[in-house]
Amino acid sequence: MSEEKAKEWSARQKFARFLEEHKKRKTPERFVILEKIFSSQAHVGVDTLYKQLLADGYRVSRATVYNTLDLLVEAGLVRRVTLGDGMTRYERVSGSMNHHHLICTRCGKVKEVKAVSTVAELLPKKPRSFEPAYYTLYIYGMCSSCARREQMMRTGIAEKSK
Ligand SMILES: [Zn+2]
Ligand SMILES: [Zn+2]
CATH class of the missing domain: 1.10.10.10 (Winged helix-like DNA-binding domain superfamily/Winged helix DNA-binding domain)
Structure with missing residues (x-):
């Protein structure tokens, strides 16, 4: 299994x-x-x-x-x-493992990456009346296929204007 x-x-x-x-x-x-x-x-x-x-x-x-x-x-x-x-x-x-989200602002695709630190490391002082469980970062950018498409469009336009 x-x-x-x-x-x-x-x-x-x-x-x-x-x-x-x-x-x-x-x-x-x-x-x-x-x-x-x-x-x-x-x-x-x-x-x-x-x-x-x-x-x-x-x-x-x-x-x-x-x-x-x-x-x-x-x-x-x-x-x-x-x-x-x-x-x-x-x-x-999935257990206590924290992960971050890489979000493509063009197509909305989401990829997960492992987080390096724990909530305890992030919050050295435990907040009062709140029990932290996990944390996540949302990192925005462009995925490789959107970046490739963008590149192709740019070169295509450049060629047409010649
Ligand atoms: Zn994309
Ligand atoms: Zn996730």
């Missing part, structure tokens, strides 16, 4: 326990949503998830997707992120 698969498997078990403890039904749709978030490094929005589920033949409502995401957040398996455009997206929580 790959490391990613193992992570997904332990998340499934944790979610199953959480649902039992909270007397919620363990429906297949709920586990598919977990799977979708864990199987990629994606930061997915509710609408994207909802459309993916419909495309896969699941008969879910938007409310089910919202409700399941709330449960996953409550269970500590998934967290909400906002990546500059104000839209709420969801991503898996």
Whole structure:
């Protein structure tokens, strides 16, 4: 079993326990949503998830997707992120590892990079009445494919004006 698969498997078990403890039904749709978030490094929005589920033949409502995401957040398996455009997206929580987000301002592609310091290093003095859990930086720029496209456009224009 790959490391990613193992992570997904332990998340499934944790979610199953959480649902039992909270007397919620363990429906297949709920586990598919977990799977979708864990199987990629994606930061997915509710609408994207909802459309993916419909495309896969699941008969879910938007409310089910919202409700399941709330449960996953409550269970500590998934967290909400906002990546500059104000839209709420969801991503898996992978242990205590912090990561940053490299966001392309042209196409919106998001790449994750490992963070070098911990929250404790970042905040030598623990704030009062707040329990820090993780931190993330949003670094904006241009991805390599957008940069290449930009370059091509520039040289194309230069050639035309000759
Ligand atoms: Zn891009
Ligand atoms: Zn992320």
